[in-house]
Amino acid sequence: MHNAEWQEDNEADHDSAIHEARLWRDDGWTARVIRNEDGEGWAVEMIKDGEAEPALVGPWTMGRDKKNPKPLDTPAFHTLVKTAAEVLRRHEQQLHAMLHKSVAVNAATGTITVALDIVPDEDDPYALLSAQDEDGAQLAEVRVLPSFKLTRSSAEKWMESGFRKPAD
Structure with a gap:
């Protein structure tokens, strides 16, 4: 199967894992590397499956060429999931307290x-x-x-x- 066909199949099936340089979907989360709104540098957004808005948006590291973003990898994704889940947990605690x-x-x-x-x-x-x-x-x-x-x-x-x- 060609890479484009594999990607289309995985995008159609939201539950399938995707492990690409700028898009990583696994364990109920999606990490997407995006250009910063000001056009300077890169950011990463973490979206929990089923949610419309990102739980976390933060700066992302530049790659060695100083133009493109560093590719996503397993350790980075797991750190991002942990951080985004903590942000959601704190938000839920704050809402409950209110x-x-x-x-x-x-x-x-x-x-x-x-x-x-x-x-x-x-x-x-x-x-x-x-x-x-x-x-x-x-x-x-x-x-x-x-x-x-x-x-x-x-x-x-x-x-x-x-x-x-x-x-x-």
Whole structure:
């Protein structure tokens, strides 16, 4: 099979591995060496299979001729996968921290954990305010605006109200 036919077959089958100087697809990731937007030098973008946007775009090393990019290889690809996966993991942690908050409040019956879980629905975003006892039993849950500010003070006020829905 000619190289062009092999490349066409592999591009048609997204799951097939490709190991070329400027395109490397394997293990659920694609590394593509591209020219920098300013036309100076080279960059590499890492795209996770199924995603539209790159998880990582970074500078890429020039080759020995100082004009063309250094070819991709196995060690470089594995390093890029590790780095891109870490970027995604940090992004997911940051998003989780933005959407899920909790505070512990001491009560006569023990420690109550009050949580705010924001649901970023495009049409109707909202948040769920909930309370759990030390054993994890749910004491209350109400729907609130996604802009509700969960603090120790707001959690205590909600508990003191008998878990009535806070005013918007």
